[in-house]
Amino acid sequence: MRRVTKTFPGVLANDDVSIEFRKGEIHALLGENGAGKSTLMNILTGVYRQDSGEILVHGKSVTFASAADAIVAGIGMVHQHFKLVKAFTVAQNLHLGWERTPRRISHDQMNRSALELSGKFGLDMKPDACVGELSAGAQQRVEIVRVLARGSQVLIVDEPTAVLTPYEVDNLFRVLRRLKESGRTVIFISHKLEEVLNISDRVTVLRRGKVVATRDSNAMDARKLANLMVGRDVIFDRMPRYDAPAEDKYEVLRLDDVNAAHASGAKALSDVNLSVASYEILGIAGVAGNGQRVLTEVIAGVHGVTSGTISLGGRDITGLTAGAVAESGVGHIPEDRLKSGFAGDLPVSTNSVLRVYRQEPISAGIWYRHDQAVEFAEKIVKEADVSTPDVHTPLRNLSGGNQQRLIARRECAISDRLLIAAYPMRGLDVGAVERLRKMIMGRRDAGAAVILVSEELDELLEMSDRIAVLSQGRIVGVLDIADASLERIGMMMGGRKLEAGL
Amino acid sequence: MPGSWRIEKLKSTSRMRGLVFRMVAVFFGLIVAGITLGGLGFQPVSMGVEALAYTLGSSFGLQDLGALVTPLLLTGLAAMIAMRARLWNIGGEGQFYMGAWAAAGVGIHFSGPSVVMLMAMFLAGGVMGAIWIALPAYAKVKANVDEIITTLFMNFIAILWVGYFAAGPWRDPNEIITASSLEIRHALPEWFGFLNIGIFVALVVIVLSWILLTKTVWGYEASYAGSNPDSARYAGIPTGRRLMTVMLLSGAVAGIAGMIEISGTVTRLQVGISSQFGYLGIVIAALAAGSHIGVIVAAVLTGILLNAGIIFETQGLSLNAVVALTGWLLLLVGVAQVASGYRLTRMRPAPGGQASTWN
Ligand SMILES: Nc1ncnc2c1ncn2[C@@H]1O[C@H](COP(=O)(O)OP(=O)(O)OP(=O)(O)O)[C@@H](O)[C@H]1O
Numbered sequence A: 001m002r003r004v005t006k007t008f009p010g011v012l013a014n015d016d017v018s019i020e021f022r023k024g025e026i027h028a029l030l031g032e033n034g035a036g037k038s039t040l041m042n043i044l045t046g047v048y049r050q051d052s053g054e055i056l057v058h059g060k061s062v063t064f065a066s067a068a069d070a071i072v073a074g075i076g077m078v079h080q081h082f083k084l085v086k087a088f089t090v091a092q093n094l095h096l097g098w099e100r101t102p103r104r105i106s107h108d109q110m111n112r113s114a115l116e117l118s119g120k121f122g123l124d125m126k127p128d129a130c131v132g133e134l135s136a137g138a139q140q141r142v143e144i145v146r147v148l149a150r151g152s153q154v155l156i157v158d159e160p161t162a163v164l165t166p167y168e169v170d171n172l173f174r175v176l177r178r179l180k181e182s183g184r185t186v187i188f189i190s191h192k193l194e195e196v197l198n199i200s201d202r203v204t205v206l207r208r209g210k211v212v213a214t215r216d217s218n219a220m221d222a223r224k225l226a227n228l229m230v231g232r233d234v235i236f237d238r239m240p241r242y243d244a245p246a247e248d249k250y251e252v253l254r255l256d257d258v259n260a261a262h263a264s265g266a267k268a269l270s271d272v273n274l275s276v277a278s279y280e281i282l283g284i285a286g287v288a289g290n291g292q293r294v295l296t297e298v299i300a301g302v303h304g305v306t307s308g309t310i311s312l313g314g315r316d317i318t319g320l321t322a323g324a325v326a327e328s329g330v331g332h333i334p335e336d337r338l339k340s341g342f343a344g345d346l347p348v349s350t351n352s353v354l355r356v357y358r359q360e361p362i363s364a365g366i367w368y369r370h371d372q373a374v375e376f377a378e379k380i381v382k383e384a385d386v387s388t389p390d391v392h393t394p395l396r397n398l399s400g401g402n403q404q405r406l407i408a409r410r411e412c413a414i415s416d417r418l419l420i421a422a423y424p425m426r427g428l429d430v431g432a433v434e435r436l437r438k439m440i441m442g443r444r445d446a447g448a449a450v451i452l453v454s455e456e457l458d459e460l461l462e463m464s465d466r467i468a469v470l471s472q473g474r475i476v477g478v479l480d481i482a483d484a485s486l487e488r489i490g491m492m493m494g495g496r497k498l499e500a501g502l
Numbered sequence B: 001m002p003g004s005w006r007i008e009k010l011k012s013t014s015r016m017r018g019l020v021f022r023m024v025a026v027f028f029g030l031i032v033a034g035i036t037l038g039g040l041g042f043q044p045v046s047m048g049v050e051a052l053a054y055t056l057g058s059s060f061g062l063q064d065l066g067a068l069v070t071p072l073l074l075t076g077l078a079a080m081i082a083m084r085a086r087l088w089n090i091g092g093e094g095q096f097y098m099g100a101w102a103a104a105g106v107g108i109h110f111s112g113p114s115v116v117m118l119m120a121m122f123l124a125g126g127v128m129g130a131i132w133i134a135l136p137a138y139a140k141v142k143a144n145v146d147e148i149i150t151t152l153f154m155n156f157i158a159i160l161w162v163g164y165f166a167a168g169p170w171r172d173p174n175e176i177i178t179a180s181s182l183e184i185r186h187a188l189p190e191w192f193g194f195l196n197i198g199i200f201v202a203l204v205v206i207v208l209s210w211i212l213l214t215k216t217v218w219g220y221e222a223s224y225a226g227s228n229p230d231s232a233r234y235a236g237i238p239t240g241r242r243l244m245t246v247m248l249l250s251g252a253v254a255g256i257a258g259m260i261e262i263s264g265t266v267t268r269l270q271v272g273i274s275s276q277f278g279y280l281g282i283v284i285a286a287l288a289a290g291s292h293i294g295v296i297v298a299a300v301l302t303g304i305l306l307n308a309g310i311i312f313e314t315q316g317l318s319l320n321a322v323v324a325l326t327g328w329l330l331l332l333v334g335v336a337q338v339a340s341g342y343r344l345t346r347m348r349p350a351p352g353g354q355a356s357t358w359n
C-alpha cells in the first residue's frame, strides 16, 4: 500500500499510510483503539475506498470496487465477526457464493470437495456439520478455508484470537505458520502483545492513522511495542489487591437452584447455586459456550429462568424485567456489544443514556431532554476516552474498541450493587485494558459485587477473589483465589468435579 | 474487463448529497416531461407556468392545493411514524377509508351541535384507523408476521367494506349515478374564506407527533425499540408494547386523514374518495426520510404535482398521461434518493485479473 489516506466525516482514519507486505511473512498490525487498523484492512479488501494513495499488487496498481474484486486479486479477510450462515453445513458454507461451484451440485459432491479442500490446506473439519453448532475455533477454520479456496495469497485476520480458547489459539498459530511456509502472506491484527511477538515476523504500528514504525518482531519486546503504540512509556504493574475488612462484606447476589433453557428448549443452566458478596469479584471460568451467556442474562433479567430463585440484597428479583434489575443498581456489559448493547444506527448520545434516560436530568417526567442527553454523553465519552468526532455520530462508526470503552463505562456507572461483565476486555488495546481493570477494581473497592466472565485465565487469576468454573451449564466448583491455579481450573473446565483430583 | 464501470455503495452519505441528487432529478424529470409534451403538440412551458400560476397564485388554486395537501400530510406522516420504528405501514389507504367510514357513520346516525359532532367524528376516524391496523400490528409484535403484507391486505377489505355501505345501508336513494352515502352535514369550517381548517388540523397533528417522537421518553423508547429490538429488550424497554403503539398511532393518523376528507372536501362516503392518498403517503414518507419538515415539503410538492396534473387534464391531456407524469417525477426523486448512496467508479484491472496468476 502506498500513501493511502482515508477520511470519514470529522475523522482522519488513515493518514498517508505506506506498508509493504512481503510474500511468505506474517505481518502484525498494532495500534490503539481507533488507530485505523480495521479501516486500512477494509480498504485493502475493497470494502472501503481510499481518498488518495494506491494499492499495489506485485508492483501493479489496482482498484477494488468490492470485496469480490479483492478476492480475485488474491486478498481475503477473516472478519472478527464471522460471515458464515449458521444454519448451513460446513460444505454448504464453503461453496456459497463461489463462482467455481457448479450450478447443480449434490450434497455428496459438496462434501467430497470440502474434504479435499480441508486436506489441501491441512485444516481439519467435518463437512456435514452444521456451522451454528461448531466452536468459535472451528468456525474460524471454516472461514480460513473459505478464503483460501478462493485463491487468496494474502490472508487478513482481524482480532482472530479475541474469541478463541488458549488451545484454539495454538491451533490457529500452527495454521498461520503453515500458510506462511507455503509462501502466502498473513496480516494479523491483535491487541495482545505477547501473541504478536510470538507469531509475527514483522510488525507495523499505527497511531492516529499514521504509520509509526515497521520493525522486525525479533528486535521487539512488549514494552517497546507498547511504547510505539502510545508514544510514551507504559508501566505494566500489577494492581494492588485491596481486601475489604470481613465485617463489611454482605451477600449481594444469590442464585438458588437456578435452571434455564435456550430458546430452542435445550437446557442451558442446571441447578446453579452461586453467591457473590460486596467487595468481591467472582470470576467465571469455562470454555466459551458452556452457559456463560445465559448465566449473565438470567441475572440481568434479560433471560427467564425455568425454576429457582435469584435474589439481590435479600430481595427476590426472579422474573423482574431487565429495566427493573438495572434500576436496582445492576450494570451488565454483554458479550456481544453491537447486537444487544447498542442500537448501532442511532447516535452515540442516544446510546450513552440507555441506562439513565428515565432519570433526572436526562428526563423530567414524560419529557426526554435531548440537550441533557448530549451533555451526559459528552461526559462519559470523555471519561472513557472514546474517540469520536462528536456524540451525534452513529454508534456503528466507532471502532470496535471504542464501542467497548463506551459500553463498559456506561455499565460501570450504574453498577452500585452489582456489575456483570462478560468478556469486558474484548477488543481493547493495552492502555484501555489497564484502565478498565482499574475501573472494575474500583467498583469492587466501592463495595459493589462483580461477576467477571472471561476466557483468559490469567486475567481471572489476577482480578478475582473467587473463581467459579462453569461446564455444560453446571457450576463444577468454586475456588478461593488462594487455591486456584491454571492447572486446577483447566481440569475443572473439562467437567471434572472438584473432588476428582489435585 | 479493462476500464469497465462499476457501481459502488458508499458507506456514509451526507444529507446535502441527497438533496442535490433529488433536485437534479426533479429538474431532469421536468425537462424530459417537457420534451415529451412538446413532441405531443402541447406547449409545455406555457402550460407549466399557467398551472403553477393558477395553483399558487389564485385563491381557487390554493383551495384545490390545500384539499390535496391535507390528506397527503397525514398519510405521509402515518407512513413516516412507522418507518421511524423500522416498520412498514402499507395500509394507509385502508385506514384512510375506514377512518372516513367511521366518521361518516357518526355523522349519519347521530345529531347534535356541529362542534360536538365534528369532535366525535374526529375521534371515531382516529380510533377506527387504529383498529384497522391493530391486527397486523399484533401479529407483527407477537409472531413477527410481516406487516408489509398484512397491512396491504387490509386495504382491499376496507375498500370492499366502504363500497358495501355506500351502495347498501347508507345509500342515498336520490343518487342514481354513483353509489354514495347520504350527505354528511357537519363540515369543517373554512378559514380566510378558502382554506379548510383541515390543513391546520393536519399541521397540528404533525407538530404533536414531532413532540411525541423527539421530546418524550416514550419517543426515545419507541425509536430505540424500532432500531434494535434485541438491545431494547436488554435494556428493559417494553419493546412489543412500544412497537404496537407506534403502529396504532400510524393507523390513527391515516384514519384522521379519512375523517378530514369526509368532513372537509367530500361530504359523502363512496369508493374513490381517496385518490391513492394512502399509497402516495408511503412515497412521501420515503422522500421525507424520517423528518417531519420533510413530510411537509414532500406533501406540498406532491400536491402541486397532482394539482398541475388536474389542470393539464382540463387542457386535453389524458388522465393516463397525467398519472404517468406524476409517477415519473416521483419515481425519479425516489431513484435519486437511493442513488445518492452510491457512486460510479472506473475500474482498473487487477494484474492478470485472475487469482491463478498468483500461483
Ligand atoms: N464508517 C465509518 N464512518 C465514520 N468514521 C469511521 C467509520 N469507520 C471507522 N471510523 C473512524 O475511523 C477511526 C479508525 O477506526 P478503525 O475501526 O479503523 O480503528 P481500529 O484501529 O480498527 O480500532 P479498534 O482496535 O478499536 O478496532 C475511528 O476513529 C473510527 O471512529
Ligand SMILES: [Mg+2]
Pocket: A037, A038, A039, A399, A400, A401
Ligand atoms: Mg478494529
